[in-house]
Amino acid sequence: MREPTIFELSSTGRTGVTFPEPEVPLTELPQEFARARLPFPEISEMGVVRHFTRLSQKNYAVDLGLYPLGSCTMKYNPKINEVTCRYPGFANTHPLQPEDTVQGNLYLMYTLQQWLAEIGGFADATLEPAAGAQGELVGTMIIHKYHRDRGDHQRTRILIPDSAHGTNPASSAMLGFDPIQLPSDERGNVDLEALKALCDDTLAGLMFTNPNTLGLFDENTAEVIRIVHEAGGLVYGDGANMNALLGVFKPGECGIDVMHYNLHKTFSTPHGGGGPGSGPVMVCEKLVDYLPDPHVIMTDPGDDETPPTYGFARPEKSIGRVKAFHGHFGVLVRAFTYIAMLGQEGLRDVAEKAVLNANYLQEKLKGAYKN
Ligand SMILES: *Cc1c(COP(=O)(O)O)cnc(C)c1O
Numbered sequence: 001m002r003e004p005t006i007f008e009l010s011s012t013g014r015t016g017v018t019f020p021e022p023e024v025p026l027t028e029l030p031q032e033f034a035r036a037r038l039p040f041p042e043i044s045e046m047g048v049v050r051h052f053t054r055l056s057q058k059n060y061a062v063d064l065g066l067y068p069l070g071s072c073t074m075k076y077n078p079k080i081n082e083v084t085c086r087y088p089g090f091a092n093t094h095p096l097q098p099e100d101t102v103q104g105n106l107y108l109m110y111t112l113q114q115w116l117a118e119i120g121g122f123a124d125a126t127l128e129p130a131a132g133a134q135g136e137l138v139g140t141m142i143i144h145k146y147h148r149d150r151g152d153h154q155r156t157r158i159l160i161p162d163s164a165h166g167t168n169p170a171s172s173a174m175l176g177f178d179p180i181q182l183p184s185d186e187r188g189n190v191d192l193e194a195l196k197a198l199c200d201d202t203l204a205g206l207m208f209t210n211p212n213t214l215g216l217f218d219e220n221t222a223e224v225i226r227i228v229h230e231a232g233g234l235v236y237g238d239g240a241n242m243n244a245l246l247g248v249f250k251p252g253e254c255g256i257d258v259m260h261y262n263l264h265k266t267f268s269t270p271h272g273g274g275g276p277g278s279g280p281v282m283v284c285e286k287l288v289d290y291l292p293d294p295h296v297i298m299t300d301p302g303d304d305e306t307p308p309t310y311g312f313a314r315p316e317k318s319i320g321r322v323k324a325f326h327g328h329f330g331v332l333v334r335a336f337t338y339i340a341m342l343g344q345e346g347l348r349d350v351a352e353k354a355v356l357n358a359n360y361l362q363e364k365l366k367g368a369y370k371n
Contacts, residue, residue, distance in 0.1 A: 003058075006051055010041035016048055062270070071240060072264050072271040080341065081268060081334035090333050095325035099311045106310035109296040109326065112336045113280075119339075119347065120239065120259060121250025122282035126291045128327040132240055135260025135279030136171035136207070141319045142258055142283065142290040143205050143234045144175050149317065152232070155204040159228075161190050163213040168238060177204055188214045190224050199231035208256065209238040215358055217244070225255040234258065239282075242266040244355050247348030258283045267335035278331040289316040294326070 043051070060067075062077050085091065093102050113125040129135040140158065147155045158172040159182045169179035180198060185191045190208075206228045211217045218224060225235050237251045237259030243266050245251070251259055263278035264271030271277050283291060294312035302308040342350065 003055065006041045006043060006048070007039065009043050009047055009051060012042055014042045014044055014047075016043060016045040067270050067275075069271060072262070072277075077268055077270045078338060078341070081337045084337045085330045085333040087333075090330070095329070100309075103307075103310060105329070106296055106312075107308075108336050109329075109332060110298060110310050112332055112339075113296060115336075115339050116261060116280050117252075117282050119246060119250070120237075120242070120256075120261070120282045121252030121254070122259070123252075123285040124288045124291060124295075125280050125282045126295060127278070127280045127332055128292050128321075128323040129260065129279040129281055130323055130328060131277035132238075132260055132262040132265070132279040133167040133171060134322065135262075135281045136167055136236070136238065137174060138279075138281045138292060138319065138322050139236050139258045139260060140172050140175050140177065140205075140207075141322075142281075142287055143236065144177070145290055145317065145319055146234065146287060147204055152201075154202050155232070157198075157202050158204050158236075159195065159198055159206040159233075161207075161209070161212065163188070164207060164209055165213065165238065165240065168207045168209070172207065182206070184212075187219065188212065188216045189218045189220050192220055192223060192227070195224060195227055199227055199233070201232060203228070203231045203233040205234040205236055205257075207236045207238055209241065210251070211241045211244050213241075215241075215362075217249075221254060229255065240265055244351055244358070246351040247344060248351050252282065252284055256284075258287055263331055263335040268338040269331045269334045276328045276331055278328045278335070280327075290319055291315045292322045293318040293320055296326075 062079065067077055089104055093105055099106065109127055113127060116125045117123060129138050156178055157180050158177045159180050160168045161182045162184055172179045182198065183191045183194050208224065210221060228235050234257040235255060237256035239259045239261045242261055258281060260279045260281045263269045263280065264275065269275060269278060293314040295315050296310060297313045298308050299311040300309045
């Protein structure tokens with residue numbers, strides 16, 4: 001049933017508040033400030049409270065169902081995340097506060113950078129990008145600057161498998177790269193012959209989603225990376241499907257040079273239903289100097305008596321600032337909480353159950369789709 005609007009609840013002459021008798025003479029509001037026939041609802045105070053409370057109870061919440069939005073739905077949104085991110089020390093700090101007054105927040109960001117890098121097998125990470133798509137943009141900016149710095153100005157092409165997410169060609173095109181579509185073979189892997197034919201000294205890199213959009217781990221992963229590296233290109237990993245790999249496979253150890261995660265897909269931060277996203281980017285050793293500015297570093301490791309201190313620094317060859325302030329901090333607190341709660345074994349368990357669930361669904365849907 002449709003809720004009445006507050007105007008439909010209005011009843012002529014009813015008021016919400018009763019003002020005390022004025023002690024000064026009444027005057028009319030000047031006409032340039034008050035439009036004469038503005039239709040304010042006339043409703044009692046309790047009427048207003050009940051109307052808006054009723055509307056607020058229509059809000060969608062994790063207690064009523066999952067947060068629905070494509071791949072951002074494929075995870076659980078623990079309520080403890082909502083408790084920790086509301087701690088006053090996290091929720092009430094200002095992004096421009098002096099570093100020595102926000103050491104706890106900087107510790108959290110530094111540790112999360114380290115954890116995310118370790119989980120993926122990378123050297124370091126930035127937490128700034130606001131979504132996976134912005135992570136892709138940051139990653140391709142890093143690839144772009146890396147080639148520029150080496151004088152490789154002719155490297156203008158980025159190869160993107162035909163099963164990739166639409167943001168891959170969009171991000172690379174925004175930087176002025178030419179996105180080139182790479183066909184898949186009949187098993188859903190990158191077609192190696194087509195890849196070899198497209199590799200030359202104009203290749204800037206390949207954007208590789210693994211497991212890919214078909215839900216398949218590319219059987220030729222090592223070979224694909226080797227071919228691209230041999231041609232002087234870098235490999236960007238689209239980590240949106242990392243759910244399946246946590247604690248099982250480290251893309252960085254397999255030669256992926258730069259990769260994003262979607263915290264709202266893999267690390268339990270709410271996004272479907274309206275939460276802000278977050279797309280941290282991890283890099284291998286040779287790209288750490290290109291990370292965005294500011295980057296959280298440990299400024300002093302401390303000793304037995306004094307705890308370590310943290311601060312912001314600009315990496316030497318940084319691509320510059322990509323986001324206001326320091327990314328979506330409240331989202332970072334949620335992801336930190338999730339990883340801290342699960343630990344190493346818990347993360348691996350997530351991956352094993354994600355793969356089991358996907359296979360379960362596939363079995364259930366057999367026959368429902370034609371190949
Ligand atoms: C969701 C997704 C993206 C884009 O991430 P956003 O956070 O939505 O910007 C990129 N690639 C793949 C494979 C995805 O599933």
